[in-house]
Amino acid sequence: MPHALLLNLRDTQRLAGGSERHVFRIEGRTDVVVKVMRSKYLRSLRMADDRTLLGWLKVRRAYALFRREQKALGDVMLRAAIREEMPPVMGFRGYILTEKGLGQIVEMIADENGGVAPSLHDQLQDGRVTEAQIGALNTFVAQLYDWHVVAHDLSPKNIVWNGPQARYVLVDGFGDRALLPLKSWNRRLNNRRLDRAFKEMGEKSGLTWMREKRAFARD
Numbered sequence: 712m713p714h715a716l717l718l719n720l721r722d723t724q725r726l727a728g729g730s731e732r733h734v735f736r737i738e739g740r741t742d743v744v745v746k747v748m749r750s751k752y753l754r755s756l757r758m759a760d761d762r763t764l765l766g767w768l769k770v771r772r773a774y775a776l777f778r779r780e781q782k783a784l785g786d787v788m789l790r791a792a793i794r795e796e797m798p799p800v801m802g803f804r805g806y807i808l809t810e811k812g813l814g815q816i817v818e819m820i821a822d823e824n825g826g827v828a829p830s831l832h833d834q835l836q837d838g839r840v841t842e843a844q845i846g847a848l849n850t851f852v853a854q855l856y857d858w859h860v861v862a863h864d865l866s867p868k869n870i871v872w873n874g875p876q877a878r879y880v881l882v883d884g885f886g887d888r889a890l891l892p893l894k895s896w897n898r899r900l901n902n903r904r905l906d907r908a909f910k911e912m913g914e915k916s917g918l919t920w921m922r923e924k925r926a927f928a929r930d
């Protein structure tokens with residue numbers, strides 16, 4: 712494919728990164744960001760031929776995260792359309808071809824100045840989580856149960872503060888990784904998984920998880 716068709720993501724446009732992906736800004740856009748897989752995941756694809764089964768399986772493995780999230784985001788957006796409410800998970804706008812492979816176009820969670828929003832991890836580290844934010848966190852927690860979001864990594868780095876809307880949003884760590892997606896089918900199973908995930912999050916973050924109330928309190 713000619714290069715002119717691929718979105719060029721320069722290092723200066725990089726906003727953030729995790730262990731699996733890089734997050735880039737698109738020039739002239741403040742509403743969305745592009746997420747691409749880190750190069751270590753794409754190395755095995757250089758010689759892969761998607762016309763062969765083995766090649767196609769390699770492609771699917773490298774992009775398993777995107778495929779899993781797409782399904783989960785689709786389900787959440789379907790619920791949002793029915794409920795006419797904002798979901799507790801960032802919006803998904805589709806895919807774009809980039810020089811760094813396939814890119815996910817997702818809603819950019821911004822702070823009051825239009826910059827990239829802080830995560831709950833950033834806020835906890837700085838010791839600047841207010842009572843109101845704990846309230847917003849508990850609203851977010853209740854929403855994950857209510858929206859039947861299947862999550863496997865509720866790390867505070869994946870929970871981002873949307874300042875202008877005063878709410879927390881999940882940007883990563885969701886989607887069903889199981890071969891048999893039992894948690895996606897069964898709300899009670901998923902609730903139990905969320906209970907465990909929030910308990911772990913409490914232990915790591917210093918926030919107290921109250922199992923009966925399914926809510927956090929401050930230490």
Ligand SMILES: Nc1ncnc2c1ncn2[C@@H]1O[C@H](COP(=O)(O)OP(=O)(O)OP(=O)(O)O)[C@@H](O)[C@H]1O
Pocket residue numbers: 727728729730731732733734744746801817818819820821827828829830866868869871882883
């Ligand atoms: N839509 C978004 N809006 C604003 N910031 C975001 C968004 N998505 C991600 N971020 C920021 O970028 C960081 C990395 O993104 P993300 O968690 O998606 O990467 P990852 O590699 O999948 O993460 P991990 O290391 O947890 O596997 C997040 O911790 C968050 O601070």
Ligand SMILES: [Mg+2]
Pocket residue numbers: 729730868869883884
């Ligand atoms: Mg992450």
